[in-house]
Each structure stands twice: as C-alpha cells, then as structure tokens.
Amino acid sequence: EAQVTQNPRYLITVTGKKLTVTCSQNMNHEYMSWYRQDPGLGLRQIYYSMNVEVTDKGDVPEGYKVSRKEKRNFPLILESPSPNQTSLYFCASSPETSGRAYNEQFFGPGTRLTVL
Amino acid sequence: RKEVEQDPGPFNVPEGATVAFNCTYSNSASQSFFWYRQDCRKEPKLLMSVYSSGNEDGRFTAQLNRASQYISLLIRDSKLSDSATYLCVVIDNYGQNFVFGPGTRLSVLP
DSSP states (O other): OOOEEEEOSEEEEOTTOOEEEEEEESSOOSEEEEEEEETTTEEEEEEEEEETTEEEEOSOOTTOEEOOSSSSBOOEEESSOOGGGOEEEEEEEEOOBTTBOOSOOEEOOOEEEEEO | OOSEEEOOOOEEEETTOOEEEEEEESOTTOOEEEEEEEOTTSOOEEEEEEOTTOEEETTEEEEEETTTTEEEEEEOSOOGGGOEEEEEEEEOTTSOOEEEOOOEEEEEEO
C-alpha cells in the first residue's frame, strides 16, 4: 500500500530533551516536506526537500533540523524542544516534475507533540 | 497580510444545500492551486486541483480568477459526509513551496 508513515504518533516530552520524528514514504517521491498545524494558523511549512541531500527552509524553520540521506526518509529533529513547539506535525511527499512540485501531496497520519 | 486567506467559518448548512467557499492569495506569480479536505484530527487529503478554465468533479466545482487572485469551491447537494475543514493551497512561483490557507470549517446538518 502506498503510504507515508510517521513515528511516533503521540509524544509528550520535556523542554530541552532532543527528539526525532521519523517520516518514511514508499512511493519513490522526490519531494518531501514537514508542516506544523496550530489552531487558527493552519498548516505552516517547516522544511522541505526536493531530493536526496537537498533541503530548504520553509516558513517556520527555527528550532528544527532535517536531513535527507535517503529518498524514502525525511526525519524531523528538535535539538532542544520548547513549549512553543507543542503542535500537530505532518510529513508529506509528492512526485517532483522538472524541479517543481506541482503535484498532489500525500500526508502522513500526523504526530501530536506536547513539550512540557 | 497573510499569503493565503480563507473565511474560517464555521459554515453550518442543511443537507442538500449549496455552499461556496472563497480563498484569496497574495502572490500574483503563484503557479498551482488545490483544494484539500481535512477531517477532524486527520491528515489533509487532496479534494481537487484548480485549473485556469475551472473544473468540476461530481458535486464539486473549482474556479480560479487570476486577475482578482482568488479561488473558489462550490459544493452542490451537500451531504453529511461533506462535513470537514476545506483547505486552500497555493504553490509559489518557484514551484517548491506549498502555502496552506487556515481552512474553512463546514458542518452539514441533518
């Protein structure tokens, strides 16, 4: 089954404790992206990647890191989480066409993170 | 001014009603446009792409007005299962950044 998976689905942690949220897709998509969703603000892009070893900042990258060592995986790293990073996080992937992502994005099920 | 704006609603309509949502975007060089649907606590899923000439998919019709920089979604004969949040999505002129609107919540009532 074609899908995007995220782990963990739910996480409660404390300020400053490094964490990684994994994202994996089995559709051989070039484009992958991370979003956070907060009430009243909608989905905001954190980082995206057009292909392996190519990553770029989205609208809200502060406090986050990503890596794209393999095409299928795009982990989101919070080196020192803070309470304002409490949010619902979505990973997404999309096929890329000529360096542009014009296509449908497929989303993972989401990770609900609480930072105390 | 936000890049993509939508009326947050909620829109409460009876079954069978026709309802329309609008979305405005600020970047005149935006390339591609979509409507996504998001059910409560679930991931967004593509509802339909929006083409320059307008397009229809069953009860759903999407329109794009580049001159006025807005996108619309019309839902005819609303069903209870249409209750969800509808997200307007714009891809920027570089074709790499997906920008989501805050969403419009629809509740279809029996």
